[in-house]
Amino acid sequence: MATIADVAKLAGVSSSTVSYVLSGKRPISGPTRTRVEHAIRELDFSPHAGARALATNRTNVLGLVVPLRALETNSATVMEIVAGVLTAAREHGDDVLVLTDEDVADVHRLAAGSRVDALILMDVERQDPRLPVLAALRQPSILIGVPSRTRELSCIDLDFAAAGRLAVRHLAEHGHTRVALLGASEAAIARGANYAVRIIDGFREEAGRLGVHHAVVPLEDTYPQAAAAVARARAEVEGLTALLVHNEGALPGVLDALARDGLRVPEDVSVLAVSPTRLAAHLPVPLSVIDVPAVEIGRTAVAMAVDRQQRPMAAETRLLAPRLLEHGSCAAPPVP
Amino acid sequence: MATIADVAKLAGVSSSTVSYVLSGKRPISGPTRTRVEHAIRELDFSPHAGARALATNRTNVLGLVVPLRALETNSATVMEIVAGVLTAAREHGDDVLVLTDEDVADVHRLAAGSRVDALILMDVERQDPRLPVLAALRQPSILIGVPSRTRELSCIDLDFAAAGRLAVRHLAEHGHTRVALLGASEAAIARGANYAVRIIDGFREEAGRLGVHHAVVPLEDTYPQAAAAVARARAEVEGLTALLVHNEGALPGVLDALARDGLRVPEDVSVLAVSPTRLAAHLPVPLSVIDVPAVEIGRTAVAMAVDRQQRPMAAETRLLAPRLLEHGSCAAPPVP
DNA sequence: GCTCGTCGTCGAATCGCTTCAACGACGAGA
């Protein structure tokens, strides 16, 4: 591989001049600049990333911690966030080092070894064991999800609590008074996955305030378990007329279960989903949905990370306001 | 951050000694070793990745190019491959830099800048524009998928042609003589995605050899388009009794379409899927399946990449033999 | 005509690690 010295020799200048041509940090005369640029192309030179990192103490690499679970479970939300991070990072000239959340020590290893300029963590839990590590790092970190204590860390996420409230309000406006939230998997709730618990809080709060009978039922993403969850919801809320479903993988199973029970959407039961809108294309019937703007979350996380590399900034928690898109799966409850 | 010199000073040795303790490349006496290890822990020292890369010309980073399309489309196969790569890489002590396939120049940028020790490319096409670039690199690269010309590059994939043949044979053994392959999306076939076209070749070949009436119909992954594809297959092959479905995202739509047509599986129509086995959990009925061993493909790609970093090795194409798992969705055709 | 500031370029120091050649101590073999 060609080095900056090779380029300098070929162009008949010193290597610092080549460096300044590359960075533009000092003025370089027209002729010199062209000679250097020629030499660069001639030798197909590109600067050694390690050497640059050593000299500048910047790597132009962002660390992204993805939940391995989600990769296997094939969660559309997670994938869209990753896609958002990847494309936004490239737009800023950064690369992305991806890590799974299997080994808590990895985060420290990356940061301490100056491998990354900043870290983005997905799927943060309410009490996340990684937070103390992050708080002690030199590099900024951005959390996707909101822990109980932010510890001066920056967060970005959909405002799931507001989404829960919005959903109840929407159903109540249609006249529903007996509703259920089919939520995340039992495991997700148990470990305190923040998207899982925050929407439950919002849902319960608003239902309580509006005097709506309600239940919260965890939901797994296989067909039989989805059917079981629907049955349980109908048992817990007598005369149930509406469902809020916050589990993208289980949506087909829920719809299938309703169909088997002879319940039409929305004539017999209204269904509102919380998921990335794009997912609707993969469902048998169009569903009204509270959008999870996953790509935007990923992009915003990158923007926040990039900002904080340039100059230190105060921690900030950004909660995106939920938007509801009607596709006709919510209507008035049937007259009994 | 602490440097190796800080550690050396604290331990009362030279920095080369610290380095040798770390690498084990020279014998170090017991007492010295303990003092050094103590100092390392005391200062929470971890070596600067850039400096190390500069000195050794190794980064311990693998580059992985994922199809952006697939992230958005949420393809289970792609995610499993990524998961396999990620976990296998960590087991080898490597990190993974993930890139999308949006910008062909990225591959060259990573390699030329010595950012990665090796590259793994997913979703290689039959005529892939990135191959000439790869062939010219110093670093080894591993293709997931098999292009028309391998150009001395190493490849790994499921033997999709064999999978196509195996499928036809399996259906023929059950007595089917009128079958269709519902394949990848039109776009995937058009761009020459190698998994898409290779299975078609194998399917056609074996069907021809066994005298089985057949058709190949592209398949998109929305419900209405899946229904259209089923209709088209039934129109093209009169008296159709079996389907081979090679499109994981469209499977629910295909099953739904069959159900709407009043066709039971397997009494009226046999269905065989080509997909990662795990996906079956997300289907309404169990399907017999030719497994796409996605995690294993990812792991193998890493192993091949690691091997080739240590010593130069000849290019090699590994095709994994397809395995068929029966789950009862294939039976004898109905008597007319 | 002299001085001063600006512009363009250069040389050298620096970043933090690895590794090679060298060297002292010490034990074994003659």
Place this chain on the structure above:
DNA sequence: TCTCGTCGTTGAAGCGATTCGACGACGAGC
């Protein structure tokens, strides 16, 4: 007792970039 090897350790030379201070040339201002 002397020599030779081995073992453990060190100092210094890279690796390939960035960046700071310095310096000559040249134009402007007096």
